[in-house]
Amino acid sequence: MFRTPDAMQKFAIQPLDDSAMEKARFRLDNLVKPPGSLGKLEDIAIRLAGITGQLYCNTSKRCVIIICSDNGVVNEGVAAAPQSVTFTQTLNFTRGITGAAVLAKLFNSDLIIVDAGVNADIDHPHVKNKKIRKSTGNIAREAAMTYEEALHAVLCGVETAIEAVNNGYRLIGAGEMGIGNTTTSAAVLSALTGLPPEKTAGKGAGLSNKVFQKKIDVIRKALQHNNPAPNDPLDVLAKVGGLDIAALAGLFIGGAFMRVPVVIDGFISMTAALAAFRIMPAVRDYMFASHLSAEPGYRYASEALGMEPCLHLDMRLGEGSGCPLMFMLMDAASALIRDMGTFEEANIDEEYLKAVKDADFHIRGL
Numbered sequence: 001m002f003r004t005p006d007a008m009q010k011f012a013i014q015p016l017d018d019s020a021m022e023k024a025r026f027r028l029d030n031l032v033k034p035p036g037s038l039g040k041l042e043d044i045a046i047r048l049a050g051i052t053g054q055l056y057c058n059t060s061k062r063c064v065i066i067i068c069s070d071n072g073v074v075n076e077g078v079a080a081a082p083q084s085v086t087f088t089q090t091l092n093f094t095r096g097i098t099g100a101a102v103l104a105k106l107f108n109s110d111l112i113i114v115d116a117g118v119n120a121d122i123d124h125p126h127v128k129n130k131k132i133r134k135s136t137g138n139i140a141r142e143a144a145m146t147y148e149e150a151l152h153a154v155l156c157g158v159e160t161a162i163e164a165v166n167n168g169y170r171l172i173g174a175g176e177m178g179i180g181n182t183t184t185s186a187a188v189l190s191a192l193t194g195l196p197p198e199k200t201a202g203k204g205a206g207l208s209n210k211v212f213q214k215k216i217d218v219i220r221k222a223l224q225h226n227n228p229a230p231n232d233p234l235d236v237l238a239k240v241g242g243l244d245i246a247a248l249a250g251l252f253i254g255g256a257f258m259r260v261p262v263v264i265d266g267f268i269s270m271t272a273a274l275a276a277f278r279i280m281p282a283v284r285d286y287m288f289a290s291h292l293s294a295e296p297g298y299r300y301a302s303e304a305l306g307m308e309p310c311l312h313l314d315m316r317l318g319e320g321s322g323c324p325l326m327f328m329l330m331d332a333a334s335a336l337i338r339d340m341g342t343f344e345e346a347n348i349d350e351e352y353l354k355a356v357k358d359a360d361f362h363i364r365g366l
Contacts, residue, residue: 002232004279005151011158011257013282016050024049027337032346040310044288044333051261051286052170056338059261062171062327063110063164064100064320065251066093067157068127069117069243070135071180072144073222078215079180080205083135086179087120093177093319094126100175100319107324109173114160116153117178117243130156136242139187139222143239150238150246154279157250158257165258171327172255173263173290174272175320176244182295185271187219187240189297191228192274193304196220202267202295202316233278241275248272249279256286261330263288263323264307266316267295274305290326291315 024046029035036042048057068090074083092098093113096105104111114128119135132152136144145153164172182204189200197219203212226239237246249272255262264273264287276283289302291311302309310329315322343349 002278005234007151007155008253008279011253013253013256013280013286014259015282016047016285017053018050020053020055021046021050023055024337027055030342031336031340032343032348033340038336041329041333041336044330045337047285048261048330048334051259053259057334059171059327059330059334060108061168062108062173063112063169064104064173064175064323065112065114065160065164066100066175066177066320067114067116067244067247067251068177069115069247070119071178071184071242072136072138073140073183073218074180075138076140076214076218077211078183078218080207080211081179083119083179086177087118087122089177090115090118090122090127091124094124098319099317100321103321103324107328109324109327110169112160112164114247116156116247128160130160132156132243136184139184139226139240140218141225143226144184144241145238145243147234147238150234150241153237153243153246154234154250154253157247158254160247161251161254161262162258165255165260170260171263171330172251172260173265173320173323173327174248174251174269175265175318175323176248176268177319178242178244181242181244181268183215183219184240184242185245185268186297187222188236188245188275189271189301190219190223191230191236191240192233192278193300194230195300197223200297200300202297204295233275237275244268245272245275249276252276252283252287253280256280256283259286261286261288263290263326265290265320265322266293266318267298267301268318269320270298270301270305274301277305288326288330290322
């Protein structure tokens with residue numbers, strides 16, 4: 001059984017507010033619509049109430065936090081792009097020309113860019129320097145990092161989330177940038193679930209079949225060489241993970257500790273969310289899965305976490321690009337519970353819906 005390290009125990013996560021969720025359910029059931037007809041939007045509104053303790057949740061100030069770091073496993077030739085792209089894209093986020101940056105701007109979201117382990121010196125006013133080390137080790141030949149560095153990376157993510165909330169953000173998206181991180185994510189997922197690399201690995205940014213097979217072989221080699229302990233998520237992160245994955249896990253924990261919702265992006269983000277759940281199970285209630293990544297490992301990670309994404313767009317960019325899209329669905333859920341009228345306000349006799357409500361009541365076994 002995994003024991004949460006002493007350094008993490010002060011960030012204990014509180015359960016959702018049952019009273020606020022019950023008030024949200026009651027209001028939704030009395031709005032001028034058939035019961036449950038707004039589907040997942042109703043579920044979102046209820047959970048937002050539970051997270052914030054407020055019937056009406058204000059998420060107007062939101063951000064996507066992008067954790068940037070490099071991975072030594074790229075030396076095995078498992079990535080289509082050179083490692084230098086991590087550094088270049090980290091700076092491009094500040095220019096607003098990446099996919100995640102464009103979507104964030106469109107949907108009124110700020111970007112917070114964090115250097116947790118880029119293999120270069122970055123001195124830029126819009127990049128937070130939280131570098132733990134320059135790149136991880138090559139997991140095919142050595143551990144990605146020490147156990148202490150993995151814990152440091154998780155705490156870096158916790159700290160970043162707390163800073164964001166203290167600066168007024170009430171909704172956080174979890175993004176990343178790091179060439180080679182679909183390889184490390186697949187290795188982490190295999191270690192946590194026992195699934196073989198053939199199932200957890202994908203072609204990432206567009207690998208040929210030959211290189212894809214090599215990627216699978218490298219992940220298998222990394223797991224055999226490092227032998228991560230599946231019941232110790234920090235050991236898994238240290239041995240076959242990445243600084244970005246570890247810091248994202250901390251981001252989910254920090255957001256939950258501060259009672260704000262945190263949105264999962266794609267495969268790397270979902271793998272980090274699973275690691276966070278294995279560290280502190282209560283964190284799951286504060287997570288929202290945005291889109292179904294086209295990376296095959298995403299489905300296995302989301303199933304292991306027990307979360308279903310809201311959007312199916314065949315996206316696999318990463319960077320946090322799915323988060324602003326999910327923000328808008330959360331805006332929609334918040335607007336509906338706040339602004340829709342009740343049957344009484346709409347001057348509609350609710351009697352005709354009584355049979356429908358009774359049927360729904362019995363279907364749900366209540």
